[in-house]
Amino acid sequence: MEDDRALLERLHAGDENAFEALVTQHHGSLRRVARTFVRTDAAADDVVQETWLGVLRGLADFEGRSSLRTWIFRILVNRARTRAARDARSLPFSALETDEGPAVDPTAFGADGRWSSAPARLDGDPETGLLSAELRRHLQQAIEGLSPDQRAVITLRDLVGLEAGEVCDLLELSDANQRVLLHRARARVRTALLPLVEVTR
Amino acid sequence: MRRFFRWRRHRHDPLVCREFVELVTDYLDGTLPEEERARFDAHLAECDGCRGYLEDMRRLVGSLRELPEPPPDPATREALTRAFRDLR
Numbered sequence: 208m209e210d211d212r213a214l215l216e217r218l219h220a221g222d223e224n225a226f227e228a229l230v231t232q233h234h235g236s237l238r239r240v241a242r243t244f245v246r247t248d249a250a251a252d253d254v255v256q257e258t259w260l261g262v263l264r265g266l267a268d269f270e271g272r273s274s275l276r277t278w279i280f281r282i283l284v285n286r287a288r289t290r291a292a293r294d295a296r297s298l299p300f301s302a303l304e305t306d307e308g309p310a311v312d313p314t315a316f317g318a319d320g321r322w323s324s325a326p327a328r329l330d331g332d333p334e335t336g337l338l339s340a341e342l343r344r345h346l347q348q349a350i351e352g353l354s355p356d357q358r359a360v361i362t363l364r365d366l367v368g369l370e371a372g373e374v375c376d377l378l379e380l381s382d383a384n385q386r387v388l389l390h391r392a393r394a395r396v397r398t399a400l401l402p403l404v405e406v407t408r
Numbered sequence: 409m410r411r412f413f414r415w416r417r418h419r420h421d422p423l424v425c426r427e428f429v430e431l432v433t434d435y436l437d438g439t440l441p442e443e444e445r446a447r448f449d450a451h452l453a454e455c456d457g458c459r460g461y462l463e464d465m466r467r468l469v470g471s472l473r474e475l476p477e478p479p480p481d482p483a484t485r486e487a488l489t490r491a492f493r494d495l496r
Contacts, residue, residue, distance in 0.1 A: 226492045230485060235477020252484075259488050263495055310429045311461075320424030322457040329464040338471040346475055365472035371437060390433035397468055 211275045218266055230259065233276065236367045237283050243359040244287035245294065254290050258283040277373050280363070284377050310394035327404050329397065342400050349399035353392050360385060361392035423451040428458045432465050 217225035237258055241251035261282040269278060317323040330339035337343065350358055350366075356378075363374045375385050423431075428451050434440045435448055452459060480488075 221493075221496050223489055223492060227485065227489055230480060230488055234480040234484075239477070256484070256488075260491060263491055266495075309426070310432070311426075313426070316424075316426045320426040321455075322425045325457045326461055328460050329467060331463075331467050335474075336467065336470065337474060338467050343471050343475070346471060350472075361472070365469050366475055368473055371439075386433060386437070386439070390430070393433060393465060393468060394429075396472075397464065400468075 211271055214275065215269070215271055229275075233279055236362075237279070239362050239366060240280065240283060240359065241287050243355055243362055244284075244291045250290060250294065251287075254283065254287045257286045257290075261286065277369070277377075280367070280369070280373075280377055308391070310390065312398070327401055329400055329404055338400075342403060345400060345403060346396065349396045350392075352399060353395055357388050357392035357395065360388040361396070364389050365393070423447045425451075425455060425458055428452075428455070429461060432462055435462075436465065436469065 214225055214229070218229070234255065237255045238251055241254040241258075242248065245251055245254060258279065262279055265278075265282070269275070273281075311326070315322060315326060330342055331337065332339050338346075350361060353361065359378060360374060360380070363369045363377065364371070369377070371382065371385055371389075374380070375382055378385070380388070428448065431440060431444065431448055435445070440448060452462065479485075
């Protein structure tokens with residue numbers, strides 16, 4: 208928010224570099240989030256374009272009551288919903304999906320509820336503390352395999368890095384639903400990566 | 409089976425792995441109630457499998473945050489900058 212204030216001043220003063228930096232920072236994330244609402248890349252591009260035009264129109268009146276980022280994503284979600292409704296081809300976004308399956312395949316556990324053998328590990332990269340480069344290459348595909356609502360939540364929380372409360376507001380989800388969707392989404396991404404892992408038992 | 413499992417176990421029993429994995433997201437968000445957090449930590453201290461699982465989820469979340477975003481193509485970027493300039 209502190210950074211926001213300086214950036215806003217520059218934007219209000221017409222600083223093109225500041226605007227270009229803003230676009231560079233958020234464009235990719237906006238596109239990812241838009242894509243969870245609409246079915247095609249082209250539609251997502253339209254939505255992002257409309258979002259930036261909305262940002263330009265609203266900028267003079269934006270007073271910084273929310274963070275700049277939250278404000279931009281709110282515009283995006285509104286535009287994306289409108290577009291999805293117009294295309295009427297989007298999958299319904301709702302928390303109606305009963306999403307209660309376990310995070311881990313139940314056969315991984317014995318009758319006592321403990322791992323029947325040590326769970327397979329995802330390969331890490333010791334230098335970065337992240338997943339191995341090989342696994343990271345498959346993350347995008349794993350996310351695309353999620354249901355639209357799981358995908359929207361994991362994108363906003365983990366890829367964009369918004370707080371739980373912000374995501375609840377943006378997607379009109381209850382706190383409990385947001386948590387379940389995120390939990391299931393992460394677990395499914397892990398499961399999708401497991402076949403790529405060399406199992407050593 | 410699940411129902412039986414729930415009925416049999418009590419709130420104060422130590423966690424088992426099957427329960428642990430369902431609490432990982434809340435744990436990482438820091439939203440576990442204190443008592444559950446203590447059971448989570450106690451299990452973590454004694455279970456290599458769950459320590460590995462938690463570490464993997466941390467890696468996974470960290471990696472998602474670092475997924476590269478394709479930059480806007482130059483034409484889009486230029487069109488947006490022009491629109492910004494035209495505001496004034």
